[in-house]
Amino acid sequence: MVMSTARLLPGGPVAEAILAEVAEGVAGLRAAGVTPALATVLVGDDEASAGYIRIKQRQAAELGFASPHVRLPASASQADLHAVLADFNADPGVHGVLLQYPIPGGLDYDRALQTLDPDSDVDGMHPVNMGRLALGLPGALPCTPAAIEALLAYHGVPVAGREVVVLGRGATLGRPLAMLLAQKRPTANAAVTVVHTGVADWARYTRRAEILVAAAGVPGIVRPEHVRRGAVVVGGGVRYAGRRLLPDVDPSCERVAGAITPRVGGVGPVTVAMLFRNALRAARSVVGLADQV
Numbered sequence: 001m002v003m004s005t006a007r008l009l010p011g012g013p014v015a016e017a018i019l020a021e022v023a024e025g026v027a028g029l030r031a032a033g034v035t036p037a038l039a040t041v042l043v044g045d046d047e048a049s050a051g052y053i054r055i056k057q058r059q060a061a062e063l064g065f066a067s068p069h070v071r072l073p074a075s076a077s078q079a080d081l082h083a084v085l086a087d088f089n090a091d092p093g094v095h096g097v098l099l100q101y102p103i104p105g106g107l108d109y110d111r112a113l114q115t116l117d118p119d120s121d122v123d124g125m126h127p128v129n130m131g132r133l134a135l136g137l138p139g140a141l142p143c144t145p146a147a148i149e150a151l152l153a154y155h156g157v158p159v160a161g162r163e164v165v166v167l168g169r170g171a172t173l174g175r176p177l178a179m180l181l182a183q184k185r186p187t188a189n190a191a192v193t194v195v196h197t198g199v200a201d202w203a204r205y206t207r208r209a210e211i212l213v214a215a216a217g218v219p220g221i222v223r224p225e226h227v228r229r230g231a232v233v234v235g236g237g238v239r240y241a242g243r244r245l246l247p248d249v250d251p252s253c254e255r256v257a258g259a260i261t262p263r264v265g266g267v268g269p270v271t272v273a274m275l276f277r278n279a280l281r282a283a284r285s286v287v288g289l290a291d292q293v
């Protein structure tokens, strides 16, 4: 059993606060005669992915979004997938589109993503949205990086001027998070270092961090000896074994961290809330409304 002294940084209340704002935004749109719609696309038979889609559809219904859904068989071709996305792109009643990953081997997720209208990309992963992030232009933010910034802000963890080390340089988390937390904003504005596990002595960097974000996708890679005493540790990176979550941060890090996200109920629920924030943003922009959230 781990003797913990670390303060926990749960994601549940952060997600609730974001979803409450989204619900208000949806109510405003509906009052103006617009039903925001988030379309979802699932390819293949992965039961974990089907479960996540169900969760998102339930959440969509609760918030007042329409949520048209297409499920393609695992045998679908790249052209079949592009055709579904093209139909959603062309449908003026659909504001946001989500392609659940992973998709079956043999299909190319990145190519499919690039056929989406960047303004419908609710995961914030389209190259145009990544470019907007790099340039500090408005656009859909990648959900997990945005979730981490929101989680730290909600729990009053100061970020500005502090040494943040991101372990991992992946396109979905490490790289965009580094760009986000370096931006000039009260909840960001940090000195950010990105290090990856291919660097022989990566712990030399992580031990320096006042805020350490694990974004490697290597289960259990971050252990107490990699963490500066009193640091804030954020578990962003995960691997999935079916629906089982295998986080980067070993629970024993609670012994040395000053604050830490919980193994379950940390960044994950905030990531889903960010998806709906991006969907609302997409719907608002279609009707000519500026960003509210």
Ligand SMILES: Nc1nc2c(c(=O)[nH]1)N[C@@H](CN(C=O)c1ccc(C(=O)N[C@@H](CCC(=O)O)C(=O)O)cc1)CN2
Pocket: 052, 053, 098, 099, 100, 101, 102, 123, 143, 243, 244, 245, 263, 264, 265, 266, 267, 268, 269, 271, 272
């Ligand atoms: N198009 C997308 N595909 C996928 C995404 C995504 O953001 N966009 N993320 C994951 C799956 N996923 C949502 O789709 C997701 C996974 C897990 C959680 C979550 O909150 N998990 C819990 C822990 C669950 C447990 O271990 O029992 C948590 O972190 O507390 C939310 C969303 C891949 N595909």
